[in-house]
Amino acid sequence: MxxxxxxxxxxxxxxxxxxxxxxxxxxxxxxxxxxxxxxxxxxxxxxxxxxxxxxxxxxxxxxxxxxxxxxxxxxxxxxxxxxxxxxxxxxxxxxxxxxxxxxxxxxxxxxxxxxxxxxxxxxxxxxxxxxxxxxxxxxxxxxxxxxxxxxYGEALVGIDSPRQELAHRLADAELKRTIVSVVGMAGVEKTTLVRKAFDDEIMRGQVEVLLRTMMRQMYESRKQSPAVRVDAMDGVELISICRDYLYDKRYIVVSDDVWKEDFWRHIEHALLDNNKGSKILMTTRSMNTAEFCKKSSLVHVHNLEPHPLEKAQELLRRTAFQYDEDKQCPEELNGLTFELVKRCQGLPLAVVAIGGLLATKGKDVGQWKRLLESLSAELDGSPHISYVKQILSFSYYDLPYHLKGCLLFMGMFPEDYPISCKTDSDVDRRGVRKRETRSLVQVSVIDSIGDVRNCQLHDLMREVVVSKSKELSFIQTCPENLSNHDCVARHLSICNKSNNFPMVVGNYQTHSAIFFNIEELPKSFCFLLFTKFKLLKELDFEGAPLTYIPEKLGNLFNLKYLSIRDTKVKKLPRSVGKLHKLQTLDLNRSSVSELPVEINMLFNLQYLVAYYKDKQSIYSINSLRGMKLYSNFGSLESLEKQYEVDLEAYSGGNFFRELARLKQLRKLCITKLKSESGNALCDAIQQMIHLQSLRISSIKEEEPLHLHTMPSPPVFLRCLRLRGILMKLPGWIYELRNLTKLTLEWSRISDDSLQILGVLPNLLFFWIFEGYSGAQLHFHKNHFKKLKDLRLCWLNDLKRLIIDEGSLTLVEHLELGLSPQLEELPATISHLKCLKTLSFNNMPIKSVQKLLPDEGSDHWKVRHIPNIYFLYFTVKGAQHRTYKLGDSRLLEFLS
CATH class of the missing domain: 1.20.120 (Four Helix Bundle (Hemerythrin (Met), subunit A))
Incomplete structure (x- = not known):
């Protein structure tokens, strides 16, 4: 062809x-x-x-x-x-x-x-x-x-010889007090030389110097001369002679402003524990230093807190008018003194410094007001406030190097802004904890079991932090001139209530951006953010007026933290799968209900949080809306927090096989669980040996939770919340020796299995909401030894509550009701000496009248309790009115 x-x-x-x-x-x-x-x-x-x-x-x-x-x-x-x-x-x-x-x-x-x-x-x-x-x-x-x-002589050259000379001068045996002055113009390394001298090995004998000084003072206190020449002794001999001297004596040693943890290790052997009631008093800014001594001694830590505002106000007045003849604060300045001490938040050092500054301004109201309005500027310009800054700065300087950046990051948050301390929060994920920062960070909210929820910086400490951040080009705060081409700040904090949003041009080397109080987020800025800021590692849109995330999100290859919490975003782009370094994805209270399948590519993801709480049905079993995951999500093996997952769309065992692969989980929340899936869920949970918090909700209030088959529950579980019918408590709960918080909702337990919970050694919080159907609830003697918070709510069948003497001894908060058949409060409630707050929900008027201070027959049972409240609801869960015992409004309501 x-x-x-x-x-x-x-x-x-x-x-x-x-x-x-x-x-x-x-x-x-x-x-x-x-x-x-x-x-x-x-x-x-x-x-x-x-x-x-x-x-x-x-x-x-x-x-x-x-x-x-x-x-x-x-x-x-x-x-x-x-x-x-x-x-x-x-x-x-x-x-x-x-x-x-x-x-x-x-x-x-x-x-x-x-x-x-x-x-x-x-x-x-x-x-x-x-x-x-x-x-x-x-x-x-x-x-x-x-x-x-x-x-220009900036290098550390030629310093060895002066260092040795200075070290010898400081360590010589001269007994007479000697002042060694290092003099020179700015920049000739005076501070560097002194620091090097103290780091020199010659100065490592300072512990011996301390022991010699201590020995001399001991002898002098008894007007004695040392029996031997202590100057010639080495460390071992000094310890021996010191122990011999203290053998039969009761002594007190005061060490002021101790900074190093190993201080006690150096001197403890010299200070003999001879059972004579000896005391060692030590001041320090470091809790670690204070608690280090616990390894070998009985320690009492007295945590000195700032003054209450009233006392601080008195201190301010006394300082500000110390040179006046009458030493009285004029009436027109009283309000300003209160505002100023609020600014100082009770810190005595700050109050005294500001009082000293006010003492130079007389009684001029205008000057006082100007000081209040421009205290930030005064911090840099006044010798009085500079002294406070110097003292506070010293605490910052003494932090370990890696924690300084953590503390500086807190300067990104606006003044008085509550900073979350939850596991995936801004502060905690950078390692900033109250103990490590030596009380530079203030606790502002503590939850029911004693965990810190929110913290913040002291106002004056924040000024120091912000000043240092700007000096180090660490933070750029808006609204400032972001169009500056020389801006090299690594972290960008945008706080702008106006519509005049700054345009950023020039340098795009920023590593993190966080938004506060933004009323409008221009598309032009979003375009720059996702296309130009390619080195971003953290991006926090919480509360911003954001409605969508563009596909350009995938350009942010280095991103480790992304939050769209409290935004209107409904969908994540598929390009999120390119963010291979992402560790935290926070979708809380956003409109995202379904995640793209590409999420399974985020192998480094540790925190995946997405839920929405329906405020209209907060007490409904379905008040929380979770997220839906696609198959093969078990590839997210680094995941530590998964909160919360909606199971309504899942069927079969594949979901639970994938769930079992997440062995690093520390917090898990499951919603809309069906009865037939309970055993499969228990099998998966057994694999999570690091689990600390578990929350399980059934698909509806009438749906039983089958959770009884778990031979090996997670031993580190601290918080457990079960929502759904149980009838009887699963036996594995009694093995949770580390459990601190237990919440049972709609459980409808009718037997006495609740009694066994009383032997859990670390239970602090126990809340039952429609969780018990019995007519009698008995708290036995020596049970619930550590419990602090007990809430027995909506127990419709409860007729009798029995509290044995010796039970609930540490309970501080007790809530009862609505329990319409419970007519009498147990008399043994008078034995709960630690009880600070007692609350009643929808208590019948006759029962309330029995508790009134004058004519109430049962008032003697509760008269030791400082705060007693009566809460009345229109419908289940919708609070209507609250009255406090002793309030005239309560009498009006009863009448």
Whole structure:
């Protein structure tokens, strides 16, 4: 058979074949060039990474010197330039990772044979050339900084000889008090020299100096001369002679302003425990230092709190008018004194400093008002307030290096803003905890079991933090001039109630952005945020007027934290699957109810939180709306918190097999569970050995919860909440030795299985809401030994409540009702001496009248309780009125 081939078609085909070969050759050449360039660049990046490690080490070592050096010193300027180089290295490394991520490169392998692959390689080569050029510039800058430091004497050279001389001067045996002064102009390393001298090994004998001083003072206190020459003794001999001296004596030793934990380890062997009632008094700002002594001694920690506002106001008046003849505060200034001490939040040091400042302003109301309005400016300009700043700064300077950045981050939050301390919160995920920050962070809200919920910075401490943050280019706060091309702040805090939203241009090297009080979020700014700020690691839109997240979200390759809590966003883009470094995804109270399947690609995700609480049906079993997950979500094996998951759409065992793969879970909330799935859920939970909090709700109030088959429950479980019919408590609950909080809702337990809960050793909070159907509830002696909060609500069948003497001994809050058949309050409630608050829900008027102070026959049962409340509801769960016993409004209501 003969085929006729058109000559035009033939030529076209040959041209295409030639072009294809050329494309392949070009691709091979481009690939070869890319491989060589990539190899060289990879080595350069590794070298610059090592350089960054050295810089980090340098900054850690010099940080205390910078903090205490004169603000005009060259050393401080040098450290600032080095820090900026570190920022540049971080940025170029982030950009490098952005375009050379192994996962991203793997996704592109399928394009190798296409023409677009050549374009991709060209773009990659351009980026690599840019990165190489940037690295060269950074190296040049680093070398120039080094040359300048040597040129202008900023380097730590020539310091060894003066250091040794100074150390010898400080450690010599001269008994007479000696003042050693280090004198010199700003920038000649006075502070550095002194610090180096104290770090010198010669000064490591300061413990011996302390022991010698202590021995002399002991002898002097008894007007005796030392029996031997203590100056010539070493540490072991000093400890021995000190123990011999104290053998038969009752003594008291005072150590002021102790900062180091190992202080006690050095001196404890010298201070003999001879059972004579000896005391050691120590002041410190560090709770860790105070509690370190517990390893070998009985310790009492007296936590000194700020003054109450009334007492602080009295202190302010006394200080402000100390030079007046009558020493009285004029009536017109009383209100201002109260506002000023509120600003100081009762901190005596701050109150005295501001009082000293006011003492120079007389009784001029205008000056007092101006001070109140511009206290922030005064903090930097006044010698009085600067003294407070200096004292507070010292606490910041003494923090470990890694915690300084954590504390500085708190400066992003507006003044008096409550900062959440929950597991996935802004503060806790950066390691800022009250103990570690030595009381620089104030607790503002504590929950029912004693856990800290919210904290905040003391106003004056916040001023110090904000000042330091700006100095270090750590935070840029808006509304300020964000159009500044020189802005290099790593963290962006945007607080703007006006519609005049700032436009950000120039530098896009910001690592985190957080929004407060935003009334309008322009699309132009959102476009910049998702397209230009590619190095963002944290993005917090909580409460912002945000309605959607664009596909460009996937550009934020380095993102670790994303919150759209309390926004109107309904859907996440599929590009969220590209955020392979994402650790926290907070969707609380947003409109997102279903997650894209690409979420399963987030292998580093630790916190996945999404629920919406229906305020109209808060006491309904379905008041919480959860999220729906696609299959194969078990790939999220790093997940620690999954809250909460809606099971209504799931059937079969595949969901629970995937759930069982999440072995790192610490908090889990399941909603709309069907009866037939209970055993499968228990099997999955058994695999979660780290689980601390568990919440399970059935699909409806009438649906039983079958949760009895769990031979090995999670031993670290602290909080358990079950919503649904149980009839009888699962036996595994009694094995939860670490359980602190238990809530049973709609359980309708009718037997005495509740009694066994009384032996749980650590239970602090126990709440029953329609959880018991028996006629009698008995709390036995020696049960519930640690319980602090007990709530027995909506027990419609309860007729008799029995509280044995010796039960509920530590309960501080007790809530009862609605229990219409419970006519009498047990007499033994008078034995609950720790009870601070007693609340009754919809208590019958006759029963209330029995508790009235004058004519009430049962008042003697409750007269020791400071706060007694009567709550009345129109419908279940909808609070209508609250009255306090002794309030005239209660009598009006009863009448």
């Amino acid at each position: 003969i085929y006729h081939l058109n000559i035009g078609e033939y030529l076209t085909r040959k041209v295409c074949q030639v072009a294809k070969r050329k494309r392949i050759e070009m691709a091979e050449i481009a690939m070869g060039a890319e491989v060589k360039l990539f190899g060289r660049l990879k080595k350069e990046v590794e070298n610059i990474r090592i350089e960054l490690d050295y810089i980090a080490c340098f900054l850690r070592q010099t940080d205390p010197m910078v903090d205490k050096e004169d603000s005009n010193g060259g050393f401080k300027l040098w450290a600032q330039h080095v820090r900026e180089v570190a920022f540049q290295i971080e940025d170029v490394m982030d950009e490098y990772k952005l375009y050379h991520d192994p996962v991203a490169r793997q996704q592109q392998q399928g394009l190798m044979a296409s023409l677009s692959r050549i374009g991709h390689m060209v773009q990659t080569a351009k980026r690599q050339l840019w990165a190489a050029s940037k690295i060269r510039d950074i190296k040049t800058s680093a070398n120039e900084i080094k040359e300048r430091s040597e040129r």
